[in-house]
Amino acid sequence: MNNVAVMYHYIRERNGWRGIFPLSPQDFSHQIDTLSKTYDIISLDQMDIPRSRPWCILTFDDGTKDQYVNAFDILKRKGIPAYFTVMSGPLVSGVVPMMHLVHTVLSFVSDEEIWELIRLKHDTTGIEEASTIYSYELDRLRRYNKYMLNVKLTTEEATEILGSVFDTLFSDRAKFIDDFYLTEQEIKHMHREGMTIGVHCHKHQPYCGNPQQFYDREIKPCRDYLKNVLGSSPEWYTPAFGGGVHHKAMREQLTPILVANGFKGAFSTVSKEVPQAREFWIDRIDCSKLLHAKINY
Ligand SMILES: [Zn+2]
Incomplete structure (x- = not known):
């Protein structure tokens, strides 16, 4: 065995x-x-x-x-x-990686809100097909958001969107890091x-x-x-x-x-x-x- x-x-x-x-x-x-x-x-x-x-x-x-x-x-x-x-x-x-920005922001901000922020700035053609890699996520917009943030957008593009939302959730980043890691x-x-x-x-x-x-x-x-x-x-x-x-x-x-x-x-x-x-x-x-x-x- x-x-x-x-x-x-x-x-x-x-x-x-x-x-x-x-x-x-x-x-x-x-x-x-x-x-x-x-x-x-x-x-x-x-x-x-x-x-x-x-x-x-x-x-x-x-x-x-x-x-x-x-x-x-x-x-x-x-x-x-x-x-x-x-x-x-x-x-x-003191830098929180993209993956944890995604986990945190998607925990406390609605997928509708995030999806709006992404859609306003970026091309989302083919998202339905492409986002099937996240099929374990049952919510459609959650799949779309995860695909765009983790796969399609550059780290800089995704950080621009998530960083600002993250800062409104956790204004003290040093404290967040101390509590989270x-x-x-x-x-x-x-x-x-x-x-x-x-x-x-x-x-x-x-x-x-x-x-x-x-x-x-x-x-x-x-x-x-x-x-x-x-x-x-x-x-x-x-x-x-x-x-x-x-x-x-x-x-x-x-x-x-x-x-x-x-x-x-x-x-x-x-x-x-x-x-x-x-x-x-x-x-x-x-x-x-x-x-x-x-x-x-
Ligand atoms: Zn890891």
Whole structure:
């Protein structure tokens, strides 16, 4: 039987945040208990040790506060290790990435309002067809907005629209960042308690096609930040968006640079189990798909 790495994002109640799809702390706790019946839930440095049962790794993306308040709290009480990744941009330079502007603004402003702002300024031809990539969003305008903001518009164009709306919702951006992301103290605390801390990104950009430039812009700033906070260089990497549309090229081109910089492995968003002999890139199954996956869950 194969091993599995599980991918988590928000672990929280929705509490009015209409723009996100969190897993509730209660469901998270239940999921761990269920996984524990079949798998040894291990830390990353135990992956290559032979064992009688298959292993499971719990991975967290984006470094949001709820992961500390809810997931870490539950894991600590159960004595289970996990792997958390950090996005350094907001912490270092106070910039909230587009993805989180989208989650926040779509939570508190109506889709009609956002769609009007987009339509006034930009060409939306072919939106019905194109937005089907967001078919899990049942609301039509929500699909349109997400497609335009995340895919069609440039980062500058989308930031122009969302940034101004965001500022009316959260006038104190430093406070928002403090409330929304892990702080330095929280990262240190999790690390002290045996959690593995890895690099997610700096600004949450997809792979750009130039491995050295991508490393210098998206990986090195986060690695340097974590080295400064933890006193040692992080050894594990999880790219934003799983690398994005160029994820296959990213695997080929970026791996030698990661290895040269001391990384021991990296995590994809390809929904597969992990074979007995793991490779540098480790696939992950999203927590929401576990119930439907053909694994002994
Ligand atoms: Zn991410």
